Amino acid sequence: MAKKKIGLPKGLLWYKYHNMWEKFFEKLGCETICSAPTDQKMVEEGVRRSVDEICIPVKIFYGHCLDIAGECDYIFIPRYWRVTKDSITCPKLITTTDTTEQILKDEFPNKILTTTINLKIKSDFASFFLLGLKINKNPLKVMRAYREAIEAQKEHEENLEKKFEEKLSGSGIKLALIGHEYNLYDHYINQELIAELEKQDINVITSDIVPKTIGEEALKGKPSIYWSYEKEIIGSAYWALASEKISGLILISSFNCGPDSLLYEQVLLEDSGKPILSMLIDEYTSKETIKTRIDAFVELLTRKVSLKDEERNRQFT
Numbered sequence: 001m002a003k004k005k006i007g008l009p010k011g012l013l014w015y016k017y018h019n020m021w022e023k024f025f026e027k028l029g030c031e032t033i034c035s036a037p038t039d040q041k042m043v044e045e046g047v048r049r050s051v052d053e054i055c056i057p058v059k060i061f062y063g064h065c066l067d068i069a070g071e072c073d074y075i076f077i078p079r080y081w082r083v084t085k086d087s088i089t090c091p092k093l094i095t096t097t098d099t100t101e102q103i104l105k106d107e108f109p110n111k112i113l114t115t116t117i118n119l120k121i122k123s124d125f126a127s128f129f130l131l132g133l134k135i136n137k138n139p140l141k142v143m144r145a146y147r148e149a150i151e152a153q154k155e156h157e158e159n160l161e162k163k164f165e166e167k168l169s170g171s172g173i174k175l176a177l178i179g180h181e182y183n184l185y186d187h188y189i190n191q192e193l194i195a196e197l198e199k200q201d202i203n204v205i206t207s208d209i210v211p212k213t214i215g216e217e218a219l220k221g222k223p224s225i226y227w228s229y230e231k232e233i234i235g236s237a238y239w240a241l242a243s244e245k246i247s248g249l250i251l252i253s254s255f256n257c258g259p260d261s262l263l264y265e266q267v268l269l270e271d272s273g274k275p276i277l278s279m280l281i282d283e284y285t286s287k288e289t290i291k292t293r294i295d296a297f298v299e300l301l302t303r304k305v306s307l308k309d310e311e312r313n314r315q316f317t
């Protein structure tokens with residue numbers, strides 16, 4: 001029997017969980033098909049089918065779904081609602097399953113495969129178990145697939161922590177790049193921001209590699225945050241503000257993103273003395289705009305670091 005083809009659009013939470021999802025479906029005997037890196041056509045298609053109020057990562061996500069819809073039996077769009085009992089994810093993320101269903105309803109009806117992760121109501125295991133049974137009726141096989149998927153996710157997170165240690169002990173000016181994974185790693189959304197910084201010898205420490213425990217510690221005594229993923233992001237930002245190893249921060253957010261705009265204000269109000277660049281991105285942001293802002297910021301950062309070095313040297317002579 002031919003393997004079921006499950007499409008995984010390369011956008012939004014794909015960056016966080018794709019190792020887990022791929023392993024889960026693979027162990028259930030499916031083939032996974034991932035969309036290509038974001039291109040102009042995906043952006044145009046996504047933007048054309050969206051309402052203006054939606055942020056760019058969601059618009060692009062629609063483009064990714066359309067990119068693979070013709071090649072697969074189902075497109076997997078989970079609804080991550082509550083990933084802890086006392087927090088919630090952004091409403092635009094929660095409703096992406098439903099909005100995509102509407103968008104694809106004429107060309108590809110009944111293609112969306114979903115499950116709801118709401119830890120206030122049921123466990124992560126229960127959500128994936130019920131999903132797995134829709135694909136494979138053997139409960140033992142589904143349980144095994146879930147266990148291996150969780151292992152894959154754990155391994156991915158351990159690798160991020162290793163990367164954090166390596167980056168932190170590496171040389172060069174260290175800069176914290178703060179944002180959602182889909183803004184940090186989609187080369188089209190951020191117009192190759194990380195590559196551009198690295199070209200200028202900046203050691204970029206992205207917020208997703210900062211261990212959760214470090215972020216949680218940094219959030220102690222700060223105003224509480226209700227949104228799950230923002231809690232992690234802002235925790236990393238507070239850590240970066242306090243860390244002696246970090247010379248500056250870039251906060252990257254999407255136009256029309258309520259949670260980021262609100263919480264980044266909180267970070268900007270902290271009096272750390274470190275240079276912070278806040279970058280708002282949408283479908284019209286050009287590579288030139290990003291480059292101009294990065295060049296000016298890196299120059300400021302470099303000057304600040306050498307002034308600090310000079311001052312330290314003076315103290316010791």
Ligand code: SF4
Binds near residue numbers: 055090256257
């Ligand atoms: S957190 Fe912001 S960028 Fe992410 S989906 Fe929600 S509104 Fe869009």
